[in-house]
Amino acid sequence: MLALYFDGQPALKDLPRPAPGDGEVLVRVHLAGICGTDLAVLKGYHNFRGIMGHEFVGEVAGPADSPWLGQRVVGEINIGCETCERCRAGLARHCRQRRVLGLLNHDGAFAPYLTLPAANLHAVPPEVPDVWAVFTEPLAAALRVPELAPVSPAARVLVVGDGSLGLQIAWVLALSGAEIHLAGHHPEHLALARPRGVATFLAADLPAGDYDIVVEASGSPSGLELALTRVRPLGTVVLKSTYTNRYPLEPSALVVPEVRLVGSRCGPFAGALRLLKDGRIDPRPLISRTFPLARGLEALDWARRPGVLKVHLDCREGN
Amino acid sequence: MLALYFDGQPALKDLPRPAPGDGEVLVRVHLAGICGTDLAVLKGYHNFRGIMGHEFVGEVAGPADSPWLGQRVVGEINIGCETCERCRAGLARHCRQRRVLGLLNHDGAFAPYLTLPAANLHAVPPEVPDVWAVFTEPLAAALRVPELAPVSPAARVLVVGDGSLGLQIAWVLALSGAEIHLAGHHPEHLALARPRGVATFLAADLPAGDYDIVVEASGSPSGLELALTRVRPLGTVVLKSTYTNRYPLEPSALVVPEVRLVGSRCGPFAGALRLLKDGRIDPRPLISRTFPLARGLEALDWARRPGVLKVHLDCREGN
Numbered sequence: 269m270l271a272l273y274f275d276g277q278p279a280l281k282d283l284p285r286p287a288p289g290d291g292e293v294l295v296r297v298h299l300a301g302i303c304g305t306d307l308a309v310l311k312g313y314h315n316f317r318g319i320m321g322h323e324f325v326g327e328v329a330g331p332a333d334s335p336w337l338g339q340r341v342v343g344e345i346n347i348g349c350e351t352c353e354r355c356r357a358g359l360a361r362h363c364r365q366r367r368v369l370g371l372l373n374h375d376g377a378f379a380p381y382l383t384l385p386a387a388n389l390h391a392v393p394p395e396v397p398d399v400w401a402v403f404t405e406p407l408a409a410a411l412r413v414p415e416l417a418p419v420s421p422a423a424r425v426l427v428v429g430d431g432s433l434g435l436q437i438a439w440v441l442a443l444s445g446a447e448i449h450l451a452g453h454h455p456e457h458l459a460l461a462r463p464r465g466v467a468t469f470l471a472a473d474l475p476a477g478d479y480d481i482v483v484e485a486s487g488s489p490s491g492l493e494l495a496l497t498r499v500r501p502l503g504t505v506v507l508k509s510t511y512t513n514r515y516p517l518e519p520s521a522l523v524v525p526e527v528r529l530v531g532s533r534c535g536p537f538a539g540a541l542r543l544l545k546d547g548r549i550d551p552r553p554l555i556s557r558t559f560p561l562a563r564g565l566e567a568l569d570w571a572r573r574p575g576v577l578k579v580h581l582d583c584r585e586g587n
Numbered sequence: 588m589l590a591l592y593f594d595g596q597p598a599l600k601d602l603p604r605p606a607p608g609d610g611e612v613l614v615r616v617h618l619a620g621i622c623g624t625d626l627a628v629l630k631g632y633h634n635f636r637g638i639m640g641h642e643f644v645g646e647v648a649g650p651a652d653s654p655w656l657g658q659r660v661v662g663e664i665n666i667g668c669e670t671c672e673r674c675r676a677g678l679a680r681h682c683r684q685r686r687v688l689g690l691l692n693h694d695g696a697f698a699p700y701l702t703l704p705a706a707n708l709h710a711v712p713p714e715v716p717d718v719w720a721v722f723t724e725p726l727a728a729a730l731r732v733p734e735l736a737p738v739s740p741a742a743r744v745l746v747v748g749d750g751s752l753g754l755q756i757a758w759v760l761a762l763s764g765a766e767i768h769l770a771g772h773h774p775e776h777l778a779l780a781r782p783r784g785v786a787t788f789l790a791a792d793l794p795a796g797d798y799d800i801v802v803e804a805s806g807s808p809s810g811l812e813l814a815l816t817r818v819r820p821l822g823t824v825v826l827k828s829t830y831t832n833r834y835p836l837e838p839s840a841l842v843v844p845e846v847r848l849v850g851s852r853c854g855p856f857a858g859a860l861r862l863l864k865d866g867r868i869d870p871r872p873l874i875s876r877t878f879p880l881a882r883g884l885e886a887l888d889w890a891r892r893p894g895v896l897k898v899h900l901d902c903r904e905g906n
Binding site: 354359361362416492501502507508509510513514515516517518519520521522523524525526527528529530531532533 | 673678680681735811820821826827828829832833834835836837838839840841842843844845846847848849850851852
């Protein structure tokens with residue numbers, strides 16, 4: 269099968285179809301999404317080597333005796349060891365020995381087939397088409413924000429960054445009834461948030477005033493700088509982006525106002541699928557372009573352009 | 588009166604006795620403590636100019652019609668504007684216009700007399716001698732840690748830093764019944780924690796294992812580095828020290844393990860006085876040396892020596 273492989277450089281490679289191990293299924297990938305973390309892989313994140321990609325929707329193609337056979341699925345990306353204390357406590361996402369689909373010691377979704385433990389699968393309801401379902405993983409990541417920093421309807425919240433993740437976070441937080449502000453640099457992206465009741469601002473034009481919660485989803489140190497400047501005393505800054513640049517943190521910027529800075533990673537798939545099924549979140553405006561997998565290198569280049577939102581790969585063989 | 592003044596350099600100055608303003612009292616200072624933040628002032632923290640010092644015990648000496656007259660007192664150090672939204676919400680500690688005793692736009696305690704709003708005062712119970720009561724402010728700061736990061740008896744907690752504040756934090760957290768580890772560099776300081784049920788380690792010898800909560804009280808970037816290495820996923824790091832060195836924070840160090848980093852500053856005086864009164868905390872082993880105010884410069888030099896715990900100034904005139 270043709271797959272988008274990273275080995276210091278991204279390349280399309282002809283590789284054998286993977287064979288599912290014990291407890292695993294083989295998934296025929298329909299669509300896969302390119303995420304900011306994939307672009308970080310290109311810069312050396314995690315020193316990953318293998319087939320890239322972790323956002324996908326597909327159908328189970330094996331083994332022949334799997335109760336999942338033929339089921340349309342999305343899949344959680346963290347694969348715990350299943351035996352350590354953390355896995356037994358339900359924290360497989362944080363298992364020290366974990367593998368991560370397309371990010372850490374496990375081949376990913378930019379291929380016609382992938383393998384995953386059956387325990388990682390979630391069935392996609394028939395009402396949710398592939399082009400929505402492929403957003404389950406990033407939408408779940410957005411839903412992790414209010415899991416770690418609960419948002420009350422009375423709260424004032426700022427989301428920094430108008431990329432695909434920032435927009436999904438703003439949409440999700442707007443469901444709470446809170447006052448949500450989104451700051452970014454792309455008027456055409458900010459426009460996607462306004463119909464959901466989000467007030468939007470070019471970062472330079474953000475009005476005065478503190479926020480109870482600020483979510484940094486810009487992936488740049490200046491976003492964290494803005495967040496720390498705008499959060500109220502005793503407020504919360506949620507860090508959403510994985511990036512490798514170091515930020516020169518002045519401890520007194522947290523100590524004096526007693527601010528909390530919270531890291532947030534993967535989120536609840538079940539909640540994401542329910543919101544997609546109920547039409548509470550419609551992710552389609554985020555799609556910039558869909559490329560066939562055979563043009564995967566072009567797709568990566570496209571995704572790296574400033575201002576591009578979500579790029580999808582159609583991974584079905586013959587596409 | 589003779590006072591220890593900072594104006595780019597610390598100096599003993601002969602200054603007029605301050606006059607209490609509206610709502611303020613005049614306090615005759617008995618004892619004052621030198622804190623790490625005072626040493627930061629010497630390096631330029633807050634660009635403070637004025638009489639130094641914020642930890643004190645004394646007695647109210649005016650105005651003549653004050654109901655506090657003659658009362659032995661300690662005092663909260665933050666002076667809010669009393670009119671802004673934060674002050675009205677009980678957050679005077681975080682008032683934007685606040686003054687802070689001996690730290691920000693208000694003369695401090697390294698003098699025979701100071702002024703403070705009567706609203707800042709707490710009466711010292713007769714059972715608590717001056718030499719204990721002068722620890723109210725730092726002990727309250729230690730008590731802020733479990734206010735912001737509640738410690739259950741089942742928790743494993745690491746305190747990094749065996750200075751005066753680190754020891755008080757370890758003592759306070761040990762009251763919870765949790766497993767408390769203290770890491771430092773001074774065997775003679777670590778020894779002060781063991782009788783309170785704290786397990787102590789030289790930082791290099793810290794055993795393997797994660798902690799639910801890590802409190803960074805060392806005031807050095809290497810302490811924060813250790814804290815971030817040792818906190819468990821979804822755990823909490825409490826930042827306790829105000830220092831001006833920047834720490835090169837890698838955002839993924841918080842994002843991937845979903846760790847929270849919480850700043851913590853001033854704490855509850857009433858709780859501190861109760862613990863001192865009940866003898867639950869005996870701070871006397873922390874006292875390295877007491878100097879008369881007239882030898883204040885020598886006292887500052889002494890406090891800056893590596894490995895010195897708390898240095899007190901006897902501020903009564905004639906001492």
